[in-house]
Amino acid sequence: METAKKEKVRVLLTRHVFEGHDIGLRTIVNRCRESGIEVIYYPRFKDLNEVVKVAEEEDVGLIGISSSTGAHLYLSEVLISTLKEKGMVMPVIVGGIIPDKDASTLKGLGIAGVFGPGSTPDEVVSFIFTLLDRH
């Protein structure tokens, strides 16, 4: 039962074309896969329309964006509004170099989970499982 349920969990993990750091995201991608999450790894999106399009085409249950440049507020705002415009309901999580005090701003924008520095890959994985089981 457990495995059958896990197989359905499918997520899109991505980062912006300007994002210079990817080791964190690659680690998360690997850990998700090891945990049985199906990952569409889409490095280097050019704009957020592209992200939404891939999410729709690949029929994922969640979008995860990694940002280390300080662009997390900008990216999150545009992504959430793009999803709304399309009438899509899709949880979004954000990770990377994110100052603690931005976490509440991000949640206010509608970001489901924020994983700043110090978060562990396991935290991300269990968050995804909990969130997607609930959906």
Place this chain on the structure above:
Amino acid sequence: MSNNGKSNVDGLIDAYFEKPKRTTTWSGFPVKDIYTPKDIDGMDYERDMPDAGKYPYTRGIHPDMFRGRYWTKREVTGFGTPTDTNRRLKKQIEEGVSGLNVIRDNPTNLGIDPDHPLAEGEVGLVGVSLCSLKDMEMLTEGIPLDKVSMSLICASCPAIIILSQYILIAEQRGISPAKLRGTIANDPLHCRYCGWRPSNPIDLSLKLSVDIIEYCTNSMPLWNTAVVNSYDLRENGVNAVQEVAFGLAMAMAYIDGALKRGLNIDDFASRRAFYCSSHIDFFEEIAKLRAARRMWARIVKEKYGAKNPNSWKFRFAVHTAGCSLVPQQPLNNIIRIAYEALAAVLAGVQSLHSCSYDEPIALPTEESQRIALRTQQIIAYETGVSNVADPLGGSYYVENLTNRIEEQAARILDEIEKMGGMVEAMRTGWLDKEIDKSSLEYQKEIERRERIIVGVNAFASPPDKKTPGGVHRNPAESEKEQINSVKELKVKRDDKVLRQSIGKLREKAQMGEGENLFPTIMDALRAKATLGEIMGTIREVYGYSYDPLNILESPF
């Protein structure tokens, strides 16, 4: 109750009897409890570790090391508009840096202008935006370019244009290129592994890289023409041995390129430098840098036949390991940085950037950057370690570790050579796999607590991430200002002059790989062409899209 569920007293007793669990170095070398003369058996002083200043320079490249001159103290800086960064540079000068170190933003890195439709949100964000000659003028306003040592950090793509901007501004101020002292990060191979989308394919990247080497060789005797950045590879999770091997293999790929262009090894090898990490395993990092120095000297002399001793010298800058810093209890990072910087100095570094403690959280604040500089100054002026060259030379442990790192790195170099060199190792994806393997292992070791990181998997209370100096934010209006400034430039310039210069650039680029594009790029900059326009024009000639992001069409 302590973390492991025992009473405080039990915890205390455990702590009293506790001994190190990990008896390997950070890169996995098993380490004995003591090293003796037997561990350096077979070493010959004159051959393997002679006085500093003597080939193969294991103990340092200068006979007197810091007695002759301290290492250059520089702190990487760049954010917002060129004026924002100029202000911070002046502040650094006031506080006692001995060199400058400027980093560009990501649109610049990619070779696109701030007014590119996809650049919004990123202009001036992680570095300074340098799109036109005017930007360079503002960046260096009030800074005596004939006196300072300037390091320009950028991806390979814009390097030739940024260096051209710098030379032109110096010329406008009556300073000849021959007087300019500094470094351009000119390392297109490593850029494929530092996460940025490599905007230029490898053939064009290598061509422009060799153009820089050729131009500087002929006109800029005080300038470092290329830096191999093994630091970024290390930050990606490879170990100390891999850092040495991959770095040297990349350097060899560039040398092969320059030799193919017809340059003589002794004409350019002495103006190359390396950009290395200094991670947290103190002795291993020192041994690593000593090993790299000895290996490079032998490679350049024996494999490439260089005759000039200056060509044999492994000259290197160190950036302390950003990836060793953690957000938990962030003030602890000051201590980590100090040890890493000290290791670099004990290893005989030429130029040092010590990280700021708040780097896992944001770009450094003015205050955190000051502490980073003060860390270097305390090492230089208070600890006394700079008085003696290679003070750890002759240590059974350090010499043994130096030998072991050299042996393993040489084995990896052989493997790469058998694959057909570094470019091949990259093309086939071998390097990617090696990097992923090492970085995943690193993460797992932390999770299994085989590596202890204080504040992360031990002593994790309090878990706070507060930085007393707050968090750096870019000035709110800077991005808009910079975008408007380039838009204005494009409207106001003389279109006819611009088009002529772009036409000329296209012609020269069509003349083939051997045609050095420096002079024509400078003419285009004088005609107020921008970074994106110059790069786009060259890209088209080489058969690639004008816009690396495939949005814009060439306006020419």
